[in-house]
Amino acid sequence: MQQIEHIGIAVKNLAESNDLFQKLLGKPPYKTEEVESEGVNTSFFMMGNNKVELLEATKPESPIAKFIEKRGEGVHHIAFAVKDIRKEMARLEKEGFRLLNTEPKSGADNKLVCFLHPKTTNGVLIELCQEKV
Numbered sequence: 001m002q003q004i005e006h007i008g009i010a011v012k013n014l015a016e017s018n019d020l021f022q023k024l025l026g027k028p029p030y031k032t033e034e035v036e037s038e039g040v041n042t043s044f045f046m047m048g049n050n051k052v053e054l055l056e057a058t059k060p061e062s063p064i065a066k067f068i069e070k071r072g073e074g075v076h077h078i079a080f081a082v083k084d085i086r087k088e089m090a091r092l093e094k095e096g097f098r099l100l101n102t103e104p105k106s107g108a109d110n111k112l113v114c115f116l117h118p119k120t121t122n123g124v125l126i127e128l129c130q131e132k133v
């Protein structure tokens with residue numbers, strides 16, 4: 001694995017949180033993007049080599065809606081950049097981590113992504129992401 005790529009934060013209202021984080025971080029998000037397959041609207045703030053991702057549910061069955069219902073708003077996942085996501089998925093599976101998807105899927109911000117079940121990672125949802133070429 002390489003560096004922390006971004007930290008994902010679940011929010012109830014993306015427009016309000018964009019304003020809040022713009023005040024907090026002193027800059028606007030560099031992009032907002034809907035990921036329809038995941039049922040989320042996202043926005044990204046560049047912070048040096050890392051990013052902050054805000055996620056808002058677009059439908060009640062979205063994983064973000066379920067997360068907020070259960071735990072409220074807050075840190076949702078940590079994403080690590082990987083060079084070869086398939087290789088990393090195979091390595092982690094062999095190490096006993098539970099992958100939430102067996103094939104890399106299309107995520108926000110031009111990435112292939114895979115999530116690890118928080119039960120096998122001390123309660124932290126981990127995302128692997130590889131830049132699409």
Ligand code: ZN
Pocket residue numbers: 006007008053077079127
């Ligand atoms: Zn993410």
